Amino acid sequence: MGLTKxxxxxxxxxxxxxxxxxxxxxxESKYFNSSTPxxxxxxxxxxxxxxxxxxxxxxxxxxAAAGVSFTVGQLxxxxxxxxxxxxxxxxxxxxxxxxxGSLVANAEVGNFVYIANTTSSGGGFxxxxxxxxxxxxxxxxxxxxxxxxxxxxxxxxxxxxTNTDVAIIIRPYQVIVNTATTVPCGVALGTVTSGYxxxxxxxxxxxxxxVGNGTTLASGKPAVGSSAGVAIGAATDTANLFTGxxxxxxxxxxxAGPTLQPFLINLKAQN
Numbered sequence: 203m204g205l206t207k208x209x210x211x212x213x214x215x216x217x218x219x220x221x222x223x224x225x226x227x228x229x230e231s232k233y234f235n236s237s238t239p240x241x242x243x244x245x246x247x248x249x250x251x252x253x254x255x256x257x258x259x260x261x262x263x264x265x266a267a268a269g270v271s272f273t274v275g276q277l278x279x280x281x282x283x284x285x286x287x288x289x290x291x292x293x294x295x296x297x298x299x300x301x302x303g304s305l306v307a308n309a310e311v312g313n314f315v316y317i318a319n320t321t322s323s324g325g326g327f328x329x330x331x332x333x334x335x336x337x338x339x340x341x342x343x344x345x346x347x348x349x350x351x352x353x354x355x356x357x358x359x360x361x362x363x364t365n366t367d368v369a370i371i372i373r374p375y376q377v378i379v380n381t382a383t384t385v386p387c388g389v390a391l392g393t394v395t396s397g398y399x400x401x402x403x404x405x406x407x408x409x410x411x412x413v414g415n416g417t418t419l420a421s422g423k424p425a426v427g428s429s430a431g432v433a434i435g436a437a438t439d440t441a442n443l444f445t446g447x448x449x450x451x452x453x454x455x456x457x458a459g460p461t462l463q464p465f466l467i468n469l470k471a472q473n
Contacts, residue, residue, distance in 0.1 A: 215240065215401075217249055217256035226409065227274065227391040228256045229401055234392030236399045239263070243375035243399065246470075249406075259406030260470060262388055265399050267376040268309065272390040275411035275462045276431030278377040278402055279384035288317070288367040295358040296343035298369055303338045310335045310371055315342060318368035321361040330357055332371075340371075377402065379431040386427040386449075387469055404469045407452075412463040414455035419463060425449040432460050 215233055223230050228249075233240065241263040249256035266272060267281040286302035293299045298317060310332045319326030330342035343358040363369070380386045388402030389410055410433045412419055417435040419425055424436040426449070433449060448471060452464040 219254040219256055225254065225256075228259055228261070228403065229391060231392050234390075234400050235394050237395075237397075239265070239399045246404070256406075259408075260404045261401050262375070262404050263399065264375045264377045264388065264402055266394045266396055267373065267378050268306075269396055270378045271396050272379065272394040272400070272431070273411070274390060274392050275409050276390045277380035277386040277410060277427045277433060278388050278390055278431065279380045279427075280387055281373040281376040281378050282384070283373070284371040286369050286371075288363040288365065288369050290362070290365045292339065293362050293364070295360070295362050296345070296354055297339050297341040298363050300335075300338050300340055300369060305335055305337050305340075307336055308334055310340065310373075313376075314372045314374065315340055316368075316370040316372060317359070317363050319359060319361070319363045320367055321364050326360065326363075328359070329372075330359075340369075380427040380429075382427075382429045384427070389467065389469075390431075403467070405467060408465050408467050409462040410449070410465050410467075411460045412451075412455055413459045414463075415458040419451040419453065419455040421451055421454045423451055425451050425465065430460075433463070433465065 215229065217228055218230055219225055221230055243263055243265050245263040246260065248260045251257040272278060286300050289299040289301045291299060311334060313332050314329050315332055316329055319328060332340055332342055333344065334341045344355050345352050377388065388404050389408045391401055391403060394400045411431060412433045414435065419435045425433045426436050428434045448468050450466045452466060455463050
């Protein structure tokens with residue numbers, strides 16, 4: 203007696219094949235461009251079952267970074283961190299002064315700040331979740347107003363950071379259009395507005411926007427990500443492959459394009 207495959211899918215988001223919709227792009231378009239998150243960014247899942255329910259494909263829930271939008275088939279990369287240093291003036295155990303300035307008020311809420319705090323014992327290198335920010339100040343710890351002594355919470359630093367300590371804003375699971383020098387982590391399944399939430403494909407059978415007139419895509423051969431979120435043929439089997447051949451072309455294409463071309467992908471190793 204043969205084994206029965208059971209289709210698995212993320213709660214509340216049924217793949218297209220189980221929602222009486224067209225098979226590709228694996229999910230209905232209503233899930234591709236949401237102003238409020240349907241899932242926690244960073245959620246990942248695998249579809250298990252027959253191909254008509256998307257079996258063999260994997261996905262991740264992400265947010266388009268500020269000022270960035272996507273079209274179907276574009277490769278995406280994790281947002282580039284923003285690096286600066288600490289200015290000691292106004293820095294406390296609960297916040298740092300961002301030397302570079304020019305932040306958008308509260309636009310960094312929910313992101314993380316890495317601080318190389320040289321004043322703390324043991325080096326003080328740490329991560330903190332950003333709870334609010336002004337154009338120059340990043341807050342990561344609160345005071346309890348209900349206690350007379352007004353203690354700080356557990357996220358306060360041991361000692362305030364000082365001048366020139368490294369500070370880096372990291373925006374987990376926010377994505378940008380892949381470039382020739384970034385590492386692709388997914389494929390956009392539809393049109394996405396700047397700052398909106400979406401599903402990207404990380405593994406399986408995908409259609410990727412491709413250009414073939416620079417380095418031809420060769421069927422069964424590795425490809426690499428390039429500028430504007432397109433895939434191009436790899437100059438050699440090892441060039442820019444990072445952890446291995448994570449994109450293998452399923453067609454030969456040498457025109458200027460760009461057009462959607464089929465690939466077998468495994469970008470999960472880059473996530």
